[in-house]
Amino acid sequence: MITTDNKSQHQMKHAYCIIAHKDIYTLNKLLECIDDKRNDIFLLLDKKSLIDKHDIYQPINSSIIIKQSITIRWGDISQIKAELAVLKAASSNGSYSYYHLVSGQDLPLHNQDFIHHYCSSVKPETNFIGYAQGSSNKRSLEERISYYVPFTAYYKISNKYLRIIFETLRNKAVNIQKRFGIIRTRPSIEFQKGCNWATMTDKFVKHLLNHENNIITLYRYTPCCDEIYKQTIAWNSIFKDTLYDSDDEYNGCVREIDWNRGGPYTYRQSDLNQLLSSDKLFARKFDSQIDKQIIDELVSNIKKS
Numbered sequence: 001m002i003t004t005d006n007k008s009q010h011q012m013k014h015a016y017c018i019i020a021h022k023d024i025y026t027l028n029k030l031l032e033c034i035d036d037k038r039n040d041i042f043l044l045l046d047k048k049s050l051i052d053k054h055d056i057y058q059p060i061n062s063s064i065i066i067k068q069s070i071t072i073r074w075g076d077i078s079q080i081k082a083e084l085a086v087l088k089a090a091s092s093n094g095s096y097s098y099y100h101l102v103s104g105q106d107l108p109l110h111n112q113d114f115i116h117h118y119c120s121s122v123k124p125e126t127n128f129i130g131y132a133q134g135s136s137n138k139r140s141l142e143e144r145i146s147y148y149v150p151f152t153a154y155y156k157i158s159n160k161y162l163r164i165i166f167e168t169l170r171n172k173a174v175n176i177q178k179r180f181g182i183i184r185t186r187p188s189i190e191f192q193k194g195c196n197w198a199t200m201t202d203k204f205v206k207h208l209l210n211h212e213n214n215i216i217t218l219y220r221y222t223p224c225c226d227e228i229y230k231q232t233i234a235w236n237s238i239f240k241d242t243l244y245d246s247d248d249e250y251n252g253c254v255r256e257i258d259w260n261r262g263g264p265y266t267y268r269q270s271d272l273n274q275l276l277s278s279d280k281l282f283a284r285k286f287d288s289q290i291d292k293q294i295i296d297e298l299v300s301n302i303k304k305s
Contacts, residue, residue, distance in 0.1 A: 012097035012120055014039045015090035016062075019082050020104025021046040021072070025288035027104040028057040029299050035059040036112040040093065043104075044086040047071040065089060073153040077219055079226040083196070084212055087205050095202045102197055105285040107298055109256065109278050111305050118254075118281060119199070122244065127204050128281075129234055130195035130253030131246045132227075141193045144228065147177045147184055148221040155223075186218070192231035195253045197284065200230075204239050256283035269293040276301055 016034050020027050020043060034041060039062045045051055047069035058064065067089045072078045083101060090099055098119050108115060119126075132141075150173050154166035176182075200208075208215070211233065219225035234240060245252040256278050258265035264284060267275065268291040275283055275298060286295050 012038065012116055013094075014116065014119070015093075015096040015099045016041045017083075017086040017090050017099055017101045018043045018104055019046070019072070019086060019101075020044070020051065021049050022051065023105055023286075023288055024051050024055050025292065026107070026286045026295055027051070028055075029295055030102070030104065030107055031057040031059060031064070033108050033299060033302055034112065035062050037061045038112065038116055040090070040096070041065070042067060042086050042090045042093075044082055044089070045069045046082075065093070073155070075155040075224050076152040077216065077222070077225060078153065079196070079224075080215060080219060080229055083226060084209065084215070088209055088212075091202070091205055091209060097202065099200050099202070099205050100282070101200070102282060103284060105287060106197070106255075106282050107286055107295065108302060109275055109280060109283055109298075111302050114305070115281050123242075125201050125203060125242050126244050127201055127234060127239060127242045128199035128244045128252065128254045129230055130198065130249040130251075130255070131192055131231055131235075131243075132194040132249050133247065137193060141191055141228065144193075144223050144225070145184065145186060145191050147174045147182070149174060149223050150221060152221070152223050184221075189232065189236045191228060192235045193228045194231045194249050195255065195257060196226040196230070197255055197257075197282070198230060198253050199281065201242070204234065204242070207237065207239065208233060250280070254281040256280050257285075266290050267294050269297065272297055 016039055018041065031041065041059060041062050041064040043064060044067040048071060053066060067086055070078065070082050070085060072082045087099060090096060149170055151166040151170050154163060157163045208230065215229050219229055222228065234243060243252065250257055256275060266285055266287045267283060272294055288295055
């Protein structure tokens, strides 16, 4: 486990780029934990969110910029647009050593001394981006990038009848492409996928933003494309050599995320010891409506450390 040494610790300015949809309680606890003079906070709310901006925690030590809302649809290109929007808001505010892309239902697992020291103790310009492993992930990736998939904005539309209609249309469109051997036009690069939440350097974020138009064009009809574009760009560029760990997805992005018990699993109080003993920087996900105690106890331990 990495330990902090305040005397030797490098003071690096970090940007926390948060995308939030619900659960104001967890969001505010996250903001409390990252409220530090070494951090600036950039928050983008899903336009569908019921969160009242007046209820959002106002940091004492950090500045916070609330980005104009975007309608975000699960599995849709709007997820990439939201990520790039909040990263752009941060990048245009100045250069940061690290950009932590997190959701409003994430929490840090350590205090800011630990996180800043962790980031300054690795090789300079290291990017923490997760890469999925295994044959099932490779098959999933190939399916996503091989065909034009329409109506991705309607995967989780509330009207179940419309949801079925769009699902049927999507499946028919893909099956027609398969039947006639139509393979999507795409660049001759090696595509990769993995966790969309990441901790990235200023150079890599600027590289992403410089390719924003190409990213939107390439992934417009790609389901769950937020899990592909960062990994693919890094893999096919000079940034491949900056990856922290491309062989272990969640060590690579320094996040505790459990897909074995859920989609992903929502942590409970019984998981507290596991989270407290983790060397990773963040955990996802939490929900105050499911288990508020784990949130309170984790935050309390972080504040005590």
